[in-house]
Amino acid sequence: MSVALSSESLLDLAKSRAPADRERLLLAIADLCDTPHAGEAMMAPQIQGLLSSIFMSLVVEAERDIRQRLSEKLAGADWAPPALINVLALDEIEIARPVIEKSPLLRDLDLVRLLVEATIEHQVEIARRPRISQNIVSAILHQGEPAVLTALAANDSAELSPRDMAELVERSRQIAALRQPLARHPRLTSDLAERLYLWVGQALKKSLTDRFRLDSEALDRALAHSVAEAHAGAPRASGPRMVKARDGEREEMERRLIEKLHGAGQLRPGYLVRALREGRLTLFVTALAMLGRFEAGQVQRAIDSDQPELLGLACAAVGIDRSVFPTILELVRDLNGGRPGGGPDSGRRAVGAFAPVSPSVANAAFRQAARTL
Template structure:
């Protein structure tokens, strides 16, 4: 928009009305019109200076309605000068909060200063922004009130580093809303998850161990305490580990790489875990074990089982499970994890005559749980 066009919209009459309008409503209406034109215009440097002087007049107006018209109209605009945005952020809540929550011109330093110096309502407004850097969330964790910290934790677009989460844990240990918001974040550092294990119970504990990566030793200890069929399924936990070989190694050191664990892994379709586990037991590389296990000939898998020290009676069941796994892969019908697992369980349960009854009961439980989960997913 040229200066001529802009002035056609922003007439001298509009500016006079803004400054000396007969009523507050008139001045507020003029302010809104001016702001909309400024936000939409393609301004030159000279025009921008003119527009900023108009914005300064609005920001200094004694009438709340005029200042609010400015804040609401330009809350999302990069045309709002940073100094005016900070001035509005110090105003009363009806003016400040829209700017604090939305303005793209406020820097991390501005937001941190608001968190350190402003009342709770404005801290919550900062925490409600669509995106927050780790610097800002760190300040929220250190200085903000409970509601603001909870709001930021509940926002997965608010980035937290481990230091910020640790600070929140230290300040709000035992505060249920904070614990719940943290546990339900989509991603948590392993170190924070480890701390939370001892701080939450019930449903939150279940969610934590089923949805976040745990340090290998913690996962092992939890599984041992619950005799391998706890809320935390050791096979499920294994596949979440970013360093699967290390997790498997620790399982072996603790005597947890049992034949039943491997059978469970096969029945759940967790082939990566089974391959790494057998490689660990056999003392060979994962690549070499993979070649032996998936050899279509009669000797490769048999040799792999012998090298891993598995009972000979399990060989036929392992062979059948691997064949089922490859068959489902070839079909390509079970593309999602739940459907794939359900098919693995359905097809393998009837084959495993040599698996102990307790393990078969466990697998049946997993089949029921998978079916229920699939029904719930289909209903959403």
């Protein structure tokens, strides 16, 4: 039977709603996939149009198991209709996984669209896809989703530039899951290994030391010095004072202090109250931004606004207890000229931000709200 006749028969089956015909259609497609040199014949323009009609007709109303079997069969085919592959890639993850992993028809633009539109599970599969390009790597880094970054770090075949590797190592300060795959990554350099050494556990410290012949004693001394310096902080103020305005040098010193605390695993939500009691508002802003992975400008705009509930969301996102927040709000207002304002009812509204939701939900809500400031 010729390919054209086979395709006409398939189209007749595609028009049928009978379950038996649907099964026969799937089996017929499977036979086409397994036919030697089928791809060469299927690439003919007149056949491509017919195939697109057949496949799309099947997928629109097909049962889940049929879509999954179709995805598995077409995952590696270079002659399948690209529109169908994109539809399958957006299906539920068990159906999408084979085509995301293998399909040569998914181009960079298709993958970037999936990163924007699809679920975290789909994004993780894209990060695991063999030999993803630097365009895809850049899109993943830009989004900064921890689970997707971790999958990227474990993908040895991804086109990671030295700058990309440096960014992943920097992100591993906050995302512990990145550390193990990065420690084993073939593109990790000795310079990056020294940076990674500062915030990994003992087992990975030994692995890095053995692999790159690092001077572990010198690195441990440097780490101990950083922790001691971070705990020492700056001299305590005699009382609350206005410290919002800082020159560039002081802001840089505070940023480095917070980075050292965070890198050593010593930055805790309780530090926010300490910073405010010492009258150090910009230190509070920097620490809150680091803990919540916010932009410092977002936090600053929130405390300058007339919406104290935004500060409540940010504090809820980093694990501040509801009972502690009124103290934080009062201290911030003392140091920030009465802001965030909002009127006599604002305190109650702000505490309402500590609704029974998870910190991740509060984090997302703060980010969304901060975009409008």
